[in-house]
Amino acid sequence: MEFSNPEILEKNTFTFAFALAFAFIGVSIKVVTGLISFYEEVIIKRYFKRLIALKEHVNDSTRVCDYLDKLKENEVFRLASGIQSSSEKNDMLMEIYLLGSADNHDLKRIKRYLVPSGKKVHINVNWTDKLQFLYSFVAALFLIIIGAIFGGDLFVQGTGVGFVAGLFIMALFTITAAIVGSDFRTYNTLKRVRLSLLEKGLIANEQTKIMWFFPHK
DSSP states (O other): OOOOOOHHHHHTHHHHHHHHHHHHHHHHHHHHHHHHHHIIIIIIHHHHHHHHHHHTTSOTTSHHHHHHHHHHHHHHHHHHHOOOOOHHHHHHHHHHHHTTSOOHHHHHHHGGGEEEETTEEEEOOOHHHHHHHHHHHHHHHHHHHHHHHHHHHHHTTOOHHHHHHHHHHHHHHHHHHHHHTHHHHHHHHHHHHHHHHHHTTOBSOTTOOSSTTSOOO
16 A cells, blocks of 8 residues: 655645754753753752751761761752862862852853862963964964855845855854854953952962963963
8 A cells, every 4th residue: 555645745845844843853852851850850859868868867077977068069069050070179160250250151161271279270271272272263263264255255246146145154154163263262261260360369370371472461
């Protein structure tokens, strides 16, 4: 027995495909949201309840009690910030946030370069990091220029097709440049946070440059 596609489906294949894809995206978002809610409501709450239950059987003055309290603090920080790290580094990141030197998004971008050093912050940037920052800047700039050259030529032709094509090419290259330039934006964030901490005297390695050709401050 052979099955044939309905006539309306054959005439509107693209529309049906788009609607199906759109519906699938909606279902996927619902599934992911449900899984996240399940994790937050069940797994995390169960973990906290376990910590509370364990603490009830431990004396308040013991190291184990301090350990359980620290575990709870770290878990709360991880959930609030999205950053998972050691307790010492978490304390440093929270202090930077409370000082107003960086927001949560900034901390997530630059956390790998920040190392606790007593009451100060050591900024650990090696030559490969600097090379990555430089490459990100040069590559993003190159893509923007290429997009402006090729897209701009079509854009100024004046025809409808050329206008749309030029606009599309420039937008495509700009989006690609934004993705490639992510590391350079991280550098700018790190530079801004470093300057803020320098003013407060909280940088342990003040003379260390985070880029070859830029001054210390």
